[in-house]
Amino acid sequence: MKRETQNILLLLLGGALLKIAVTGDYLRYVKASHLPWLFGAGLVVLVLAGVAIVRDVRAGARAAAGDTGRDRSGPADACAGEGDHGHTARSAWLIVVPVLAVLLVAPPALGADSVLRTRKNTEPGNTEFGPLPPGDVVSLSMSDFVDRAGWDERQSLDGRIVRLTGFVVQTTGGPQLARLTISCCAADAFAVRTGLTGGRADLVPSDTWVEVTGRLVPADDTRARDYVPDLAVRTLREIPRPDEPYET
Structure with missing residues (x-):
């Protein structure tokens, strides 16, 4: 050259x-x-x-x-x-x-297509969880919600209303809410997700960013379901894509 x-x-x-x-x-x-x-x-x-x-x-x-x-x-x-x-x-x-x-031409952040190529949530490695803050609605990251749903022996999510932010992924098994987590860069991104029941989530197109509130649906087969819990939706509203699309 x-x-x-x-x-x-x-x-x-x-x-x-x-x-x-x-x-x-x-x-x-x-x-x-x-x-x-x-x-x-x-x-x-x-x-x-x-x-x-x-x-x-x-x-x-x-x-x-x-x-x-x-x-x-x-x-x-x-x-x-x-x-x-x-x-x-x-x-x-x-x-x-x-x-x-x-x-x-800056490419978009990773989205629903990347989630569909991920077979399951990453298995959490930490089972120690602190108590949730007081309040009628608790804002949680997707990672914290999924980890608590699958591994919190104290069942701190039971009966609590949580607020989650992510993008919708329409799968053959129903709508899911997902967020991609990175340790360093997009190359090591992995998806965390939860199923959405109710709230007309099945009508929301994939890759649409939403804020949802709801309760965890109790289940005893979390491991068999690839660590994907379900959230019974109370409210769902579309939001703009966050400036920081990934969780860290």
Whole structure:
């Protein structure tokens, strides 16, 4: 790859990193805590591109000045006439494609399609749960709700009304509410989900973000049901996609 191509690629890459950092699109790829690193990486790449461009321009100017007045009729020109046997690495330009994709068209966050490819909720590994806060309606993350439903020996969810936020997934077994959880980035995302009974949830299209309230449906076969509990819906309303679509 020619140096000019390398410099252009560095500029595009640095610009793409800063763009998704400023617009918030980075939350479709990584956790919010990674924002300073993303900004730093974008700035470093842009500085490297700028330094490389300035250095190449100065080197070209010095070469042009050194060639002034030089006799070009010597053997060197004869050799040049034999033809340029160098080959441009055209395939290297393919590296620009993902950079332009991020710069111009940011892909959406993972959604219902990713959930349908997940066979079950991830088996929780922690059975110690604190008491739920007081109140008529308790707001919980999807992960906390699913973990408590399957593993809380104190059954803290029994009789409590909870508020959950997620997106609807229409499955062959009925509607579900899902949320994708990440540890670092979208590449390690896994789905947590609960079935929805009532509330006309079966009429809501997949990938629609909703806020629901309801009660856990008691069940003794949580493990056999792939750790997917059911929520008896009391209220359901559509909401805009959150700025942070993933749970962490």
